[in-house]
Amino acid sequence: MPVPQVEAGKVLLRLRYVGFCGSDLNTWLGRNAMALMPVIPGHEIGAEIVSVGQGCPDSLKEGMIVTVNPYTNCGHCSSCRNGRYNACQHNETLGVQRNGAMREFITLPWEKIITAKGISVRDAALIEPMSVGFHAVGRGMVSDTDVVVVIGCGMVGLGAVIRSVQRGATVIAVDLSQEKLALAKKAGANFGINSKEEDVVQRVLDITEGMGADVVIEAVGSPTTYLTAIDLVSFTGRVVCIGYSKSEVPFQTRLFVQKELDIRGSRNATPEDFRAVLHFMQQQRMARDPFVSSIVKPHQAQEAMQKWSEAPGEVFRILVDFNS
DSSP, rough: OOOOOOOTEEEEEEEEEEEOOOHHHHHHHHHHHHOSSSOOOEEEEEEEEEOTTTTTTTOOOTEEEEEEEOOOOSSSSHHHHHHHHGGGTTTOBBBTBOOSSOOOEEEEEGGGEEETTOOOHHTTTOOOOOOOOHHHHHHHOOOOTTTTEEEEOHHHHHHHHHHHTTTOEEEEEEESOOOHHHHHHHOOSSSEEETTTTOOOHHHHHHHTTTOOEEEEEEEEEEEHHHHHHHHEEEEEEEEEOOOOOOOOOTTTTTHHHHHEEEEEOOOOHHHHHHHHHHHHHHTTTTOEEEEGGOOOOGGHHHHHHHHHOGGGGGGGGEEEEEO
């Protein structure tokens, strides 16, 4: 593709690392109903500023390491009127509803550029998925008196674990992968439950002395995990849903009423969430090498996605390296 022209109000980026996430895998498999095909994937970005168009702030300079807020907002729908731009009714996410960043160069409005001072360009590509997990914790109103269960410990779920730990909660991580549970424990989770080997509901009841979790964050997107979340949450608890289920979920709504639950969606992330992840990374509180399962060159991406599709539980994050 040709290098785009830098228009006024836009910034030209050289992509250095771009992450593949679960939604990219579903798009590749033809299972992402929101993707407008054909589409160039890529919304998890570590990049370098090449040039800055007229009308952009002086704070943006050539050579800066940046990441990107990959969402759009219309400014007119009810979400935007309420200041919740991350949930814009007409949002178009890079790599889903519009062509993404899995290429060498891209131009974007300067408002979408997030400088990543003190963070490596590789790690900048990890900021967006972690910010989605951070946002879910905010939606769950997690506090230091809460027991929080995070179902699914991929990058988004790990972000939810980290943010919950930061807020002082007791955190229970749930996953099928022992490796992901080990990483969640390193991030500060107090307990790890392998749902392939243990009765998750009984274990959570044991840990909470029969109460259940104050907050359950669902970060998988399957009918089983959605139903489990309702079983795990305490009376008057909060359930936060991040994952998109690709099939219908047959809820028995009795527990919605009996437990007087707050069931909340959590979509994308806000600028505040991005800043919180940046602050976490700048503090160097945790080694991030284990976050990356593999780094591949563009010509290896097809093979990497094929292997991921064959063993989805074994991959944490794939980065595509565009460095020459």
